[in-house]
Amino acid sequence: MNSPTKPPRPQWSWRSRAGRGVIYQAIALVLIGLSVWFLAFNTQENMRIRGIQSGFDFLGASAGFDIGETIIDYDPSETYGKAIWVGVLNTLQVAVIGIILTTILGVLLGVGRFSRNGLVRGICYGYVELFRNVPILLQMLMWYLFFVEVLPAPGDAWNVADLFYLSKDGFSFPRPTQGTGYMVMLAGLVAGVALSWVWRRWALKEFEKTGQLRNPGWPTLGIIAGCTFLGWLAGGMPTEWSIPEAGRFMIEGGGSVSPEFMAVLISLTFYTASFVAEVVRGGIQSVSLGQKEASAALGLAPRQTMNLVVLPQAMRVIIPPLTNQYLNLTKNSSLAVAVGYPDVVSISYTTLNQSGRAVECIAIIMLVYLTTSLSTSLFMNWYNDRMAIKER
Known part of the structure; x- marks a missing residue:
């Protein structure tokens, strides 16, 4: 019985295509590195000659300006x-x-x-x-x-069931008040989505094996709804919601964009x-x-x-x-x-x-x-x- 032949080892020489490829790539990387260094050095030298400050130390200084829309808490006195x-x-x-x-x-x-x-x-x-x-x-x-321009003022905002408002101030909607209970409920929702994805994968594999198609819609919704409900129960069954209310000049409460x-x-x-x-x-x-x-x-x-x-x-x-x-x-x-x-x-x-x-x-x-x-x-x-x- 003949032993299996080993693949030939690459010859790292100028006559080898693989060797030339590695050399060309190394030369290209060196040239790119030198170009980046030259541009950075030249820019920094020109800025120094003109007395322009450089560096990222300014990121720690106080900003002093407000931001109209933020996801996290922010104050103008911050950096x-x-x-x-x-x-x-x-x-x-x-x-x-x-x-x-x-x-x-x-x-x-x-x-x-x-x-x-x-x-x-x-x-x-x-x-x-x-x-x-x-x-x-x-x-x-x-x-x-x-x-x-087209939408009405907040006092005359378009609304649906006094829960959703659309006006020049944007779109306002009810939102749950921040608390641990709703975070647990959100965790249940995420777990439900993950489990429903696992179930759909299993149902697809069973369909490929047996040819029997299971309805993916209702079981998926049931898994998500069930896990969310369990998360709501585990979180203490929170019921506090912030409901928007239309005022004369603005819409107060709730969430808004x-x-x-x-x-x-x-x-x-x-x-x-x-x-x-x-x-x-x-x-x-x-x-x-x-x-x-x-x-x-x-x-x-x-x-x-x-x-x-x-x-x-x-x-x-x-x-x-x-x-x-x-x-x-x-x-x-x-x-x-x-x-x-x-x-x-x-x-x-x-x-x-x-x-x-x-x-x-x-x-x-x-x-x-x-x-x-x-x-x-x-x-x-x-x-x-x-x-x-x-x-x-």
Whole structure:
């Protein structure tokens, strides 16, 4: 019996393609490093000659300016670093919520393009052509003017059941008062979502083994609702809610979001969803017609065919361009400065004007968007690997 042959060892010499590749890469890295060092040294030397201060020590100085919308507590007497962190959180808030809403709306529009109802197809087509052909900055300004000019004053706010109010001050809604009980309830909700995902994975595997399809809808909702209810019980059954009340000049109580936040979120969602819809449509069209015909021959309803046969195969085509749209949404959030939303760009510009540290503030903005974009890409690449066809 012949012993298996060992793979040849690479020859690290100039005549070897692998050896030349390593040498070229090393030279490229050295040149890039020297270029970065030259630019940094030249910039610092020019700033020193002109008497311009440099460094990140200004982040510990008092900011001295207020921020209209914050997720965490902030006071003008706190540092520039804290102010910029508030801007980072505001940017992440818009980006994360926007990505979630964009995914939901874009998938519905993309699937709706294949509806048997001509009216639904027409509405989806009209939406895509309208919102993807109007610049996002123009949409952002349009929504902002709608909220601050068209909507009524807080005293005459539009409301639903005296619980939800929409006015020039923004959107107000009931919110639970902060407390341990609601945090436990939230933990139960998160656990319910995780368990429902595990159950759906198990149900899909059983379907592949036995061909018996379990209805995923009601069990999923039941698991989430049950875990949330158990969390509410474990948290002491809290019932305290802060309800908004319309006053003469403002709406007091409850939770609220500003017109600036709503203008940014809606414009980002509507604009990016039009591109996501086209990505989904292209992915669905990439699945051969024979797959749909085979599903119909097995007795699957059109909805089951879409959920169990078409979309799982289309996801392998959808995910790469979908990642690009998520990145575009995150980077387009920098346009929020046009309507006065205090994102990281707006707060960094204010910091730049007060401290004079232009290079440092621009570097912080670049680092924030580079980090968020790379994080999104890493997560989507991981998800893409999970959805890829596994070779035997």
